[in-house]
Amino acid sequence: MIDKAVFLNLIEYEDKNRLSNIYGKLLFAEKTNSTVYTEDFYPPNVWKVLERVSGSISVNVYSNGVFKDAERRIISFSSDEVWYYPIKLLKITNLSSFSVLCHRDYLGALMALGLKREKFGDLIIKDETCYLPVKEELSEYIITNLKGVGACPCKVEVVDVYDEIIPDFNFEEVFLIITSNRLDCIVSSLTKLSRTKAMEIIQNSKVLVDYVVVKDKDKTVEDGAIITIRGYGKFKYIGQSGVTGSGRKRVLFKKFV
Template sequence: MDKKHFLNSINCEDKNLISNIFNKIQIAEKTNGIIFTNDFLPPAIWHQILAISENYDVKSFANGIFKDSDRRMLSFSTYDAPTEYPIDLLEIKNKSKFAKVDHKDYLGAIMSLGIKREKLGDLIIQDSICYAPVCSDISDFIINNLNKIKNCPCVVTEYDYISQALPERKFEEKVVITTSFRLDGLVSAVCNISRNSSVELISSGKILVNYFHCLKKDKVIESNDTLTIRGYGKFKIAEIIGNTQKGRLKVVIKQYI
């Protein structure tokens, strides 16, 4: 297995991250054991790792706990997929009956403990409860130290996702009209703002495409790509369902809620 070829085959600016993944693959190969990454990776990374590993003796697997998880932990094995991952699912309950907290509030509260985003998987919010997959080496720390979300008291416990039903992510689906699949056009349509305003958002670094900052207004977006737009939310581009009489595209988007 050639390290240089591996690094050059993965489209990612963080070569230290890819180098660490390569080292873990090598350890799995030498020990015939199961090796895990110690963080959750965005789809743009783990999809590429799964694809390139098909050429190697070591198999790669990805798990984010939830169905269709975006952020996932990778494992490497010369045998089958592991049945368990070093992931705990935390249940964070908002104890306030009067104040509502949302995704960014839960995420911000956890990260305010000094925890990096990469140590957390996708967060799902249901009925004033946040379900958060976390690396097992930090779960006790969060349970013992997280006691407030924004200004609301909370209680954190571990959720047994093996024997209990998993919550499912919910989306708000809508149709937008755009002239093209260029990033500036889609941002304009999704946010209902002018093209100039969308270009300003892009140039100021407030847009992530598949969890990576993108400053190219003419980048072509594809179906199933994820757009994170600061101040507006996170969206998955679903499909084109038709054209208007003026030839514009009718696109279904799903907003994470």
């Protein structure tokens, strides 16, 4: 089993108490040979690292956030493959025909119920409906107490994920030609700014990779990384799609819209 101090240093995450809790779940799964789930949803900088090192620990690591490209996920530890997760997918429908609600409106309404952000997953908005994964034990509380979002009345119900279509994120494909996978090069291309301006953005803590602020302009961006550039948007790096005649890389990003 991996040493606790080593485990805590593996992951760039500000709350070491929560990481200690994850480590305890890992130990319990190993000791009891059972499937154990985290109590909270975690961003990619946590579950990606754990999945990457699963081969060096005694149990397997899996994650699930309901949606295909979910960023925030429940993590599970098990010796067997995990098919079940204690998650409910809720559908919050705006009943007002006069107001259009956005991600911020739904998020604010949930936080106003006293819920911490880590207690629910990503929010996907489709037309006048917000889809929201939550832990099973919280679903009834939200259904009972969330009667409106802002000034708009709403209806909350559970989605049958086996019979109903699960929505996907909306993406806009962005094709770039870059010289390398260095962060400053990619930020420059995504923002259409000079390399010098891109480095300023990075140094001013405005760039996050998998939810972690990165100030190292030389950091290599890997396939699947989520890059957030404050003021410019959030992007998922899909990977290289080809090479130009001059030897530069042709790459694909998906921008969250």
